[in-house]
Amino acid sequence: MVAPMHRCPLTGTSSPAGRAGPRSRTGRPRSAEADRAILDATRAALVELGWGKLTMGDVAARAKVAKTTLYRRWANKNELVLDAVAVLFDELELPDRGCLQADIEGVVLQFASLLARPETKTALMAVVAESTTDEALRVRIRSAVVERQKRLVILGRERAQARGELPPDPAGEEGAAAAGRAVGLIFDVIAGAVVHRALVSAEPVDELWAQQFSALLLTGLAGLAEAGPAGA
Amino acid sequence: MVAPMHRCPLTGTSSPAGRAGPRSRTGRPRSAEADRAILDATRAALVELGWGKLTMGDVAARAKVAKTTLYRRWANKNELVLDAVAVLFDELELPDRGCLQADIEGVVLQFASLLARPETKTALMAVVAESTTDEALRVRIRSAVVERQKRLVILGRERAQARGELPPDPAGEEGAAAAGRAVGLIFDVIAGAVVHRALVSAEPVDELWAQQFSALLLTGLAGLAEAGPAGA
DNA sequence: ACCCTTTCGCTACGACCCGTAGCGTAACTG
DNA sequence: CAGTTACGCTACGGGTCGTAGCGAAAGGGT
Structure with a gap:
């Protein structure tokens, strides 16, 4: 046997072929x-x-x-x-604080406190660094962290749209694509800014910073929506 | 002797005491x-x-x-x-493209192409990761990269202010402090977003993305300046 | 010129970690 | 009970780290 290797606890898929394989029904099960x-x-x-x-x-x-x-x-x-x-990132939630800016502030502070934990900060950057020379690890990061946590952005947008703070996504295939790009952009801006502030600049992500950052982001989002709701 | 250890080629300061020490005038010089x-x-x-x-x-x-x-x-x-x-980051320049948004786009694309180089991407994240458990390395990163490259943001702001795209910095000590915070914030947003997009999300920083990102940022900056030039 | 100081190349070394192989045993299935 | 797989343990070759110790080279100061 070549080696079944591990199954990923997050995706549940096993390495050789996530396909609904026989899954080795026999023998001593793993503890x-x-x-x-x-x-x-x-x-x-x-x-x-x-x-x-x-x-x-x-x-x-x-x-x-x-x-x-x-x-x-x-x-x-x-x-x-x-x-x-990766599982630590699942603890993140988007508290409903009533308005988009407060929601952003909340998630920024939550993300910052997650990054303040020593195990998170030392591991996240190291794994990303290794992923630059390890394709398998790269896709694993994407599925276990990136794609998983975009849910926060998606939820935040939906809430803001329900409140009328942001225009609804344009319909059609092109509209969905634009919305997807927007989610990705916002995700990279928020996560990137917080990580960079906390780990590269090595300065505190406190309430003042969170407030100024979310004001900047919200103003940008609202202004763009007003100027061109098409999402150009 | 305990060990003079290295001098930092970037700061020119030597480890024991950057002070204008005798600097070991005698003996064979280092090659x-x-x-x-x-x-x-x-x-x-x-x-x-x-x-x-x-x-x-x-x-x-x-x-x-x-x-x-x-x-x-x-x-x-x-x-x-x-x-x-670290020296590779000094290659970055802020091309004068006539308007702030184009300037941002330019520096984003330049930064992205720097991060596309394998030596940069693999080393930057790794060093940051190690810095979470190494205070000396942390301050070294700040002085050799962070503080050094903030020049781009400062220059961009000055140009935009000269063009009238952004209001001038408020005078006084408090105004200077606010301007410093703004520079730090913008720096973390730009650098963070690009790094996150390129290395964590592992998706391309192409012209479309750069355009959408700088539109978002510029709208935020302009909108905030309009609403409260005090820089609240 | 002469000494003093420091750097350089080289070799060797102990300590540590990696990832694997081989074995006997334990646990679960049919 | 037989078959299959996981587990603990030990041992190992291969590799890296960071240092010590040496003689030789390359400067500076007088």
């Missing part, structure tokens, strides 16, 4: 508890050691699991750490 | 050519191997220099790579 212990141990190790000094042997010891068990599920450090951290 | 060769070799290794597989021994071999010579100048891989990459 779900070991999965949990390993991911918990990975996060703990990230907190104490950071990405650079985290070792597979250390994680195995913390999880009270043999090192070989790690390699049966994850091909390398990158994928393990990504899976360990 | 400036070796500096160049090492940094060139580092960039070449980044292109071929990426951050993760780059080794000090490999860099030394490429530069035709003993490994110990590397360690006499840089304390570790992080600082070496940062110095090797």
Whole structure:
């Protein structure tokens, strides 16, 4: 056997062929508890050691699991750490604060506090860095983090449209495409600005900054909608 | 002697005390050519191997220099790579295209093409990741990249103000502080959005995207300036 | 010229980590 | 019970790290 390798806990797909394969109905099943212990141990190790000094042997010891068990599920450090951290992003929510600007402010502050956690900040950038030379990791990031968290932007837009703060999406195929581009653009602007402020500039994302940023973004969105609702 | 360690080619300050120290006037001087060769070799290794597989021994071999010579100048891989990459950001310029939106578009596309280079993309994120657990590296990034490239935002604002596209900065100490915050905010928004789009979302920063992004940003800036020139 | 200081290349080294192989045992299925 | 797979353990070759120690080279100061 070549090696079934891990299944991704986020997508549920297994490596060889996500297809509804027989899924190995026989033999001893993998310990779900070991999965949990390993991911918990990975996060703990990230907190104490950071990405650079985290070792597979250390994680195995913390999880009270043999090192070989790690390699049966994850091909390398990158994928393990990504899976360990990606779930943290699911904690993000979009609180309904009544108006779009307040919603943006809220999600910005929430995202900032997530990035303030040592395991998140040290792992996110490292995994992205590795993904520049690892195609498989790149698609994994997209499906486990990027596409997943765009839900926040989509929800925010829907709410704003329901409130009349933004015009509804134009109909038709071209309209849907434009809306998709807009979601992607807004997502990159928000997430990018917060990450850059917090990790590159290394300055605090406090309420004042969140307020000024969301005012800037909201003004841009509202102004564009007014000028050309077609979404040119 | 404890070890003078390297001088930073960007700031010119030496580690022990940048102060106008005696600067060791005696003894054999360090080979400036070796500096160049090492940094060139580092960039070449980044292109071929990426951050993760780059080794000090490999860099030394490429530069035709003993490994110990590397360690006499840089304390570790992080600082070496940062110095090797930081100078690339100095190539960025702000072309005068006549109006603010076109200027933003220009710098966005330029920044994107810089980030498209393999040595830049693989190193920038990795160094930032390491900086989350390395205070010295963090301040080095700020001085060698962040503070240095804010010049682009400052210049762009000045041009726009001269053209009347943006109101002049309010006078007084408070006004200067507000202007500084604005520069920081704009810098994080532009750099963050481009980096996030290119490296995290892993989608192309093409002309269409640059155009939509700069339209969004410009509308926000102009709208805010109109609403409250005080810079609230 | 002469000494002093510092750098350079080289070799060697211990410590550490990686990822895998091989084995015997445990757990679950039919 | 037989078949299949996961698990723990040990051991290993291969690689990198960062340092120490040496003799030789290249400058500066007088």
